[in-house]
Each structure stands twice: as structure tokens, then as C-alpha cells.
Amino acid sequence: MKGLYCRLGEADELKFIIQETSLPANLNDHQVKVQVKSCSLSPVDIRLCNDLKLQSDRVPIGREIAGVVLQVGPKVTFFHPDDEVVGILPLDAEMSGLCDVVLVDEYNLVQKPEKVSWYEAAGAIKDGLRAYTALHTLSRMAVGHTLLVLDGASPFGVLAIQLAHYHGVKVLVTATSPDDQMFLEQLRPSVARVIGVWNSKVDLVDTCLEETGGLGVDIVIDAGVRLHEEESEVQNHLPHKHDIISLLAVGGHWVTTEDNLQLDPPDSRTLFLKAASISFLNEEVWDASRARQGRYLHIMKDVVEKLSTGIFRPLLESPVPLYEATVSMEMVQRRQVRKRVVVKL
Structure with a gap:
């Protein structure tokens, strides 16, 4: 059985390779054997793996999967053979999600509704989790709030828009190109401006x-910010950190994806005067810590439920065959694709 993995080459360049792998002979008590039908591709964060001491000769690619349960461990209570499931493989998984069959703990999976395709389920689960983390967990959105989503035409941005609109939030978005602006204009009335x-x-x-x-x-x-004025504005049209602080309301909340954000004393003073706050968006925290496992599963269940009712409409590329997975992953890692890439097995 083959899977897609990456290795760190010269000059910290990632190399993606197809390698043979094998399944353990026996299932652990709470493991589930899943036949993978679709797998979504996301950029590999080597820095995060190093921070969590997950260094390995090879890093498995493809963690968001959808498939059919083939076999369950002796103490599994959530699933039975032939159940359709969707989930996210843990950060320390040893198997690639692009393998035909994977073993995964039952607490990383949820039931997939019949109405939802394999393709949509795998493509939306991580962006949906990210949107919930940003809007519910971190910023506590409520009816009547105003939300600004930077780079709204990204896969994550689209689901954040849809989730916020569903909960009665007024949504403003930024477009980084004329094509993105045309696409976002078509999302009205979900988007106010x-x-x-x-x-x-x-x-x-x-x-x-x-x-x-x-x-x-x-x-x-945000979708990243400029920390210094001299940085090029051409770089994805990123706003300066001072701009974001300036447009925040009293009691406002800034959810940032910038992991090395640095604030100067005047910026902190402005946040203090506004009683505003900042949170760092890291959706991997659910998997890295088991303190809120029940909430993690609840979020994933809600994501697939909103997929089945049409509230979530993910931004996906056409399904990619397995033999194109390596090339597609290289493009994903270099962020050369705007839509979410899903491999069909």
C-alpha cells in the first residue's frame, strides 16, 4: 500500500514522495480501520511539528479524510463496520491519508451524513473547524456584530462568511484581485460589502x-499582516497591523493567523484604550490538547451537519486523481492554488 510523504531536503525545501507503507496487524482498543474515499491536501507546517517535537524522517501528507469503516477495535462504541465517517488524522499520525486504508482513533472521527459527498466532507472539515474556532471559540460572535474577513475568497474565508451570516453577523470582506471581487460580490446577501x-x-x-x-x-x-511599514504591500495586499488596530471597535476582537506578531507600545496603548483583545488562530490546538475533546467532536459534527443542509458550501477544486497527488501537493505547499484541493481515491 502506497502513501504520500514529505522529507526535508536541502535549504529546508520539502520533497514530496510516494512510499510504500503497511498497516499494523491488530487494531488497538479504540482504533477504527477506514477505507479512504477522499483526502484533502493542506500545507505542511514543519515549524509546528518541530515545536511539538514531532520530528520524523518522513511526514505523512493528507490528514483530512472521508471514508467507510471496515473494522473496529474491541472497545469502540461510536462506530460500526460500513459506517460512513469523516475526520482529521492526528498530528502524530504515522500513516498518510492518501493510503487506501488507515487506522485512526475513534475520537478523531464523526459520522458523515448521507447527503454529503466524500469530496465535500474531506474538503470542508478543516476549514469548517477553523471557522468555528475563530468565530465561536475565540471571538464569541453574536447577532448584530460586524465581522471583517481579510481575503474572503479563500476556502477558509468562504466558510467563515457563511457561518457568520447564518448567525446574524454583518460581514465585510476584502478582495485581493478583481476576480476575487467579482466572486465575492456574488455571495450577497451573505456579504454586506x-x-x-x-x-x-x-x-x-x-x-x-x-x-x-x-x-x-x-x-x-486576518490572513497575515505586515509588521513593518517598509514591507512590500504587493505581498498579498496584507494590511499593516496598525490598520487593523485602528479599525477595531471598542471591545473588539482581532483573530490573527500571524504566529510572530509583534506589537509596539503605542499599539498596545490603543488596544488598552479600546478594551480590545487579540487571539491567535491555531486550529491544531484541538488535536494537540485533549482537554476539550468533546467540544472538538461537537464542532466537527456541526460542520458536516451544515454541509448536509447547504449552509456550508465549500470552495473546492475539481477532484484530483491519486496519480496527480504529488504535483498537486507541491502547488498547495507553494500556495499556488486558491481553492481547496481534494484527492479522490
Whole structure:
């Protein structure tokens, strides 16, 4: 049985290779054997693996899977053979999700509704988890809040928009290209306003303050920020950290994906005066810590339920065959694809 793995090459360059792998002979008490039908591809965060002391000669690729249960361990209570499931393999998994069959703990899986395709389930589970983490867990969104999603045309941005609109939140989004702006305009009424930051004449702060009557935005979810003024604005049209702080409302909340965010004393002073706060978005924390396992499973169940009812409509590329997985993963790692890539097995 073959799977896709990556190795760290020269100059910290990742090399993706197909390798033979084998299943253990016996299942552990709470393990489930799953025949994989679809697997989503996400960039590999080698730095996170190093931080968690998960260094290995090879890192398995493809953690978001959907498939059919073939066999269950002696103490498994959640699933039975022939159940359709979807889930995320743990960070320390030794098997690639692109293997025909994988062994996974039952506490990393949830039931897949019949209405949801394998393709959609695998493609939406991680972005859905991320959207829930940002909006519910970190920023405690509520009806009447105003949300700004930076780079709203990304797979994560689209699900964040849909989740926020469902809960009665007014959504502002940024578009980094004319094509993205056309796409986001089609999402109305889920989106109240599209801000084309690709246009140098558009001022993000002024537009957000105008849209909120000068009060500012309650929640901001960024897609990276510029830490210094001299950094190129061409780089994905990232806003400066001071811009985000300036457009926050009193009591506002900034959810950042920037893992090395540095705030100067004047920035901290402005946040203090606004009684605003910052949270760091790391959806892997659910898997890295078992303190809230029940909530983690509840979120995944809710994600697939919203897929089945049409509330979530993920942004997906056409299904990729297994023989194109290596090339597709290289493009995903270099962030050369805008939609979520799902491999069909």
C-alpha cells in the first residue's frame, strides 16, 4: 500500500514522495480501520511539528479524510463496520491519508451524513473547524456584530462568511484581485460589502469606519499582516497591523493567523484604550490538547451537519486523481492554488 510523504531536503525545501507503507496487524482498543474515499491536501507546517517535537524522517501528507469503516477495535462504541465517517488524522499520525486504508482513533472521527459527498466532507472539515474556532471559540460572535474577513475568497474565508451570516453577523470582506471581487460580490446577501484592497485608491480603515458609522468592526480575522511599514504591500495586499488596530471597535476582537506578531507600545496603548483583545488562530490546538475533546467532536459534527443542509458550501477544486497527488501537493505547499484541493481515491 502506497502513501504520500514529505522529507526535508536541502535549504529546508520539502520533497514530496510516494512510499510504500503497511498497516499494523491488530487494531488497538479504540482504533477504527477506514477505507479512504477522499483526502484533502493542506500545507505542511514543519515549524509546528518541530515545536511539538514531532520530528520524523518522513511526514505523512493528507490528514483530512472521508471514508467507510471496515473494522473496529474491541472497545469502540461510536462506530460500526460500513459506517460512513469523516475526520482529521492526528498530528502524530504515522500513516498518510492518501493510503487506501488507515487506522485512526475513534475520537478523531464523526459520522458523515448521507447527503454529503466524500469530496465535500474531506474538503470542508478543516476549514469548517477553523471557522468555528475563530468565530465561536475565540471571538464569541453574536447577532448584530460586524465581522471583517481579510481575503474572503479563500476556502477558509468562504466558510467563515457563511457561518457568520447564518448567525446574524454583518460581514465585510476584502478582495485581493478583481476576480476575487467579482466572486465575492456574488455571495450577497451573505456579504454586506466587498473591499477591493487590490485597488491602491481604496483605504481599508476609512471604508470599514464608513460602513460602521465610525464605530469600528467588532471582529477581524486576518490572513497575515505586515509588521513593518517598509514591507512590500504587493505581498498579498496584507494590511499593516496598525490598520487593523485602528479599525477595531471598542471591545473588539482581532483573530490573527500571524504566529510572530509583534506589537509596539503605542499599539498596545490603543488596544488598552479600546478594551480590545487579540487571539491567535491555531486550529491544531484541538488535536494537540485533549482537554476539550468533546467540544472538538461537537464542532466537527456541526460542520458536516451544515454541509448536509447547504449552509456550508465549500470552495473546492475539481477532484484530483491519486496519480496527480504529488504535483498537486507541491502547488498547495507553494500556495499556488486558491481553492481547496481534494484527492479522490
